[in-house]
Amino acid sequence: FPEDLFTLEQRRNGAVVLHILGVIYMFVALAIVCDEFFVPSLDVIIEKLGITDDVAGATFMAAGGSAPELFTSVIGVFVSFDDVGIGTIVGSAVFNILFVIGMCALFSKTLLTLTWWPLFRDCTFYSVSLLTLIYFFRDNSIEWWEALVLFIIYIAYAVFMKFNQTVERCCGGKNICSRFPRVGFVSDLSSIYGTIIDGTIKMASLP
16 A cells, blocks of 8 residues: 555644544545536436346446445555455345345335346345356455356346346236235334224234
8 A cells, every 4th residue: 555644743734634524524525526426427328228126236336336345445455465355245235135225125115126137036036146256266366257247147147138128028026026016115003904993903904
């Protein structure tokens, strides 16, 4: 890493506050850029190209959300010469699958329609890519051709997303997904468990 602008003694005497302010400034700047410029730009691109929400989330939104991990991995590999890259990528994927999806479903106030096709599609490509990564990493090193294979898998995924609707219709996704329930956050629990009237519980009718 580049040498610090301040010595250890200066940081102990209060100069570390400048580092903290710099980190806060960068986080605020990142939030402003994402909210005011990046997300609206993606919305315009998605609208112009006529891309569905699940396809946009799996391509443009995923690329934008993975940008921090990309730069962190580049810094870890080429600057600090550390193995933080693999840990960051795999760890962030686990975080996105478990924490982000769970929190979104927990606090969402709108009904979420669950369909089998996006889950099957993304899990299939993710499983293939993860198994390929595990196979290539068995000797604790990644050769250039192995990295090229991983990149080709993503290109194949992007090309597949281009014909996503056609493949979904061929697989009967529109017909099957209609049988799946809708999940959302219910703010009024009485609509499910019933209403208490004069000390008795009157059960509400289920939809």
